[in-house]
Amino acid sequence: MITLYTYKPAFGEPAASPFCTKAIWLLNMSGQDWQREDLADPRKMPNQKLPAIRTDGQLIHDSDNIRSHLEGLGAEFDSGLSDMEKATSRAFIRMAEEHMYFHIVADRWCNDAVWPVIRETYFDSIPKMLRKLITNNLRKSVIQGTQFQGLGRWSDEERLARLEPDLQAILTRLWLGAYLFGDRPTAADASVAAMLTNMRATPGKTLLKTRVAEDEVLCRYIDRVSDALGKQWVTDGSASLCA
Template sequence: MITLITFAPSFGQPAASPFCIKAIWLLNMSGLAWTREDTADPRSMPKQKLPAIRVNDQIIPDSENIRSYLESQGADFDAGLSDMEKSTSRAFIRMAEEHMYFHVVMDRWGDDDVWPIIRDTYFAAIPKLLRGMITNKLRQTLMRGMHAQGLGRFTPQERLDRLEADLQAITTRLWHGPFLFGDRPTAADASVAAMLANMRATPGKTLMKMRIAEDEILCRYIDRASDAMNQPVSAASATLCA
């Protein structure tokens, strides 16, 4: 049995992190049996991040490593895709995980109106008297990292302008079908839709959150992906899909 170690659900999503949601959706699509174990503290994990899976006595960290493990067990998340489509899929995954993700971070950790909600949700296990002091240090460290990364130097409007081309690329792909590469979700949807879902679920009314929430095409896509991938696929169905 595979055990997914993940952050708990928050803001209407199956986990606080889009990478944890991606792992949940990949596990469901794999057709393999699994269970989940929620934690708020990833420091004992090999990379000190979540998600991770436990298989027997082995811990496999990182959503991309989880995908590789599931594929080694027979899962084929890109069944039926051409080599060109698989290349495009890889680019969409990197766009979501190496660019769009940092916009989520800035919206949740960098916005002074949103941060108190994030703090009290993510760090509820820390006693309230200590929570502010501990989390403020974490926030300062993270924001220094975002400044070094680059997005931390931009205003919210500048960030939204930078993100717009990504959203347009996703919308263009969706003119081809209900999912990025046709009639059923693939690995790219597990990354892209999870990221969009987290953007839309962010508390408050940030510019980015409202851009997603007011886009009918993207909202319908998020909802389709969530409906399709939140439910486990039977092993027999997964074999047929592959």
């Protein structure tokens, strides 16, 4: 039995992190029996990040490594794709995880109107009297990271303009079928839709959330992927079977 260590559900999504949502969807696609264990503090995990899985005495961190492990067990996330389609799939995954993701971070951590909801949701395990002090220091480091990365130096309007070509690339791929590479979900959908659904789920009202939430094609796509891959993620806070 595989155990997935993940952040708890948040804002109606399987997990507070799109990478954890991706891991949940890959596990569901893989056909492996698995259970989830929700963690609030990732510092004991490799690289101090989630998701991670424990299987056969191994602790495997990072959603890409989880994918590779599941493929080693026989999962075929890109079955039927040509070599050219697999190359394009990898490019879409990198677009989602190395660019689109940081727009979510900026929307949630850098926006003064959104941050209080993020703080109270992500860090509710910290005693209330200490929560602001501890999380404000953490927020400062995240904001500084967005400054180094670059997006934190831009206005919301500038960020949305930079993201728009990515969204158009996704919409163009969806001309071909219900999913990015045809009529069934593949690994690229697990990454791309995880980012889009987290954009749409951000609390409050931001330009990015509005752009995704008001796009009928993107919303139908998000919902299709979630229906196909994410039905069995509900947890009561303890480990729960998601086979």
